Amino acid sequence: MRYETVMGLEVHVELATESKLFCGCSAKFGADENENVCPACAGMPGMPAVTNKKAVELGIAAAIVTNSEITRTITFDKKSYFYPDLPTGYQITQWFAPICKNGWVEVETTAGKKKINLKQIHIEEDAGKLIHEGYDTSLVDFNRTSVPLVEIVSMPDFRTAEEVVAYLEKLRSLLTFAGVSDCKMQEGSMRCDVNISVREAGSDKLGTRTEIKNMNSLKAISAAIAYESKRHIDALEIGDEVLIQETRGWNDSIGKTFSMREKETAADYRYFPNPELMPIYISDEWIDKIRVNLPEPAVEKYVRLTGELGLPEFDSGIITGSKTLSDIFDDVTKHFNKPKEAANWIITELLGIAKGSNKGEDDIQIDCVKFAKLMELVDNKTINRTIGKKLLGMVLEEGIDPAVYVAKNNLGMIADTGVINEAIRIILADNQKSVDEYKKGNQKVFDFFVGAIMRKLGGKADPKVVNELLIRQLK
């Protein structure tokens, strides 16, 4: 029997606002426990909820980049249930009139292009975080409480893990480039729940559905889908397990899903419009204003880099594959007008240093003015490229000012050929045996000479000039 896996995704994305959805607390990630908390988001009485306009605008931006139909009068509604990570006993979400409906996103896989349809996107507040300590103690951190999210609900249009990954990468590109979110899976600002079922190929009836949660990387998502769809098929084929509709967690270390809870069909969340949040009218003018101010999407940027700026496709692909790299590129080329050079520095040097210190490309934070100045120093031959590379690491890690550092440490390139020739003469004189070997045809010692001469000159000479002068003296 042939089977088909059918999946739908619920993707939660934290909105890139300064403050929370209904109070003025900072929405930034990484603060100490309960640092970003006020009476309102701790559930205390007395602070009326007031909607963060920026969150609605980012919701509209998400609607625009996903080709969705924007709802003109939106509401914020209460979803009620008791849980310690929910300090007010209700979550404010959009149940009756979500920000948009019926969008779509085009994805590309090895099988070709495919349109993924979206049911809706709604804005809602996040819950807090429970930290379980020992057998009978749980602590709660309200930093994340009321941080604004959008939940992007797809139709059950996915058939393969590859499509799921392509969709998440596409969403990430659309949303990061539009400034909606930084979409970092590791930090939880992008989370994905997969609804999965398996049916006989060709059948139009859906099988028993499970929901998989707790995956914090694309790799984990692929693995969880593979595991879960095999579990479903095994259950259907062998019948050793009866599938039930339930929520399952993903355990990355053992590579298995596990049952978290059975779907409570009777859960009644008592949805109703929040009486203190007036419906918000979204006008054409408001949408247009957001649309015209949207930053350049990755696809358009790619066309500009390969066309107008004449960058290689490979370089353009890497730069537009990450909002962070793309922003760095835009920033440095404002101060250093050699886009090809800049792209080369970013891709070979900057990414190299980041990888060396185990940083993802989206974790790179660098002062772009200093970065540009550094490239300028190499470009106008004030310093050589080797020193430039070393200094780039220091700009990245310590934020040094390259010009000041070069002057202070006397790192300027040695241009005087007399000085270089003198160094060559000393090295050759000290290594007569190697000179003889070279003359017998051993090319390897040439690199040894260059290394020794560069060391003698404190690494500050132009290697090209050293090469030329060395060849001349060896003749």
Place this chain on the structure above:
Amino acid sequence: MDCYIVDFHAAELGVGAEVALEDSVMRKGLPAKAGSKILEGFIAPFDATVVTRLLDSKYNIAGRIGMNEFGLPSLISAGTNDIYDAVKAVSAGVVSYALCNDVFGVYRRRAAEEGICYLHPTYGTVSRYGLVPMACSMDQIGVACKNPDDCFGLLSVIAGNDPKDGTMYPEKSYVYSKTGKELRIGVPAAVLNQADEGTKESIRRFAAGFTSTDMELKYFDVYKQVLYILTCAEASSNLTRYDGIKFGYRASNYKNLNELYTRTRTEALGVEAKLAAIMGFMVLSQENYIPYYEKAMKIRRLIKESLRFGEYDIIVLPTKISDDSYENLSLFALAPLAGLPSLSFSFKGCGIQLVADAKNENALLTAWEGVKNEI
């Protein structure tokens, strides 16, 4: 005198100590229990906007004053247990003013009965920041004092837009003054007929001082149901934050999370709060949402739309048509349901209340000025 002021803040009681706060209006550093055991130990972390504005205008805050639990009326015990200490304190001259939240008419009725007055302002003109919420779309801080002129004076201090409350009108401040225009009083005869003879006579004599017109209050027969359904829905939701986890009362014996919730709420919520929570959960449940909550919301809109301000400036109503608290709710429902201002006081020995159009407090003031020499 059987009224009491809890946690009376002696240090603040100087010359001119004059404004008492109902237990739901927050004063930083003082408990704010909203009359409920479930908020035992909770200390207000900030000042209500009304408090800040009073302090800025050099008013002295006398302290907190007892109230019905979350302002809910005592329906089960038929009104005999209503706590309206704010009215008693003003009437006894202990304080000049009390700030309260009066959705159900407890203060509007008792003020008139005790010979003082109560001004319930237009919804959205006084900030709810720092008010323990009961029903957010109807909660509105109002003023109890001996004389309506002074009520308006104090209201002008506390009213005006506050960005910390998203349901407010944009006006930064309000000036309340008598209008030169001749007032037209709308008299809903069908409602008036339910009052006793003395009240009927008082209202007739009140209306005689102005041009008056007969009018009908459409849907009056379901006012109380609509008010009770909507306030219970909202109150039930505002009460879910009291779960024993973060602040306030917590049951001492529990074996698991569920028991912590249920025991805390069972032990610390009073009977009217429990009733409101259960009613609210019911009308918001999946099967009852459309026949109860949504329907009540629709009628609320119809009630608002059925008013014909313009044909009359003020609607005059009695403050009592029945000994039954639930029946009486109808008399006080119009102002909170439609967000309208209302003034109640005693006229010719009987309680009357006036309701004006939104932000037309001046009509109330003008009406009072017109009759104040003959009360």
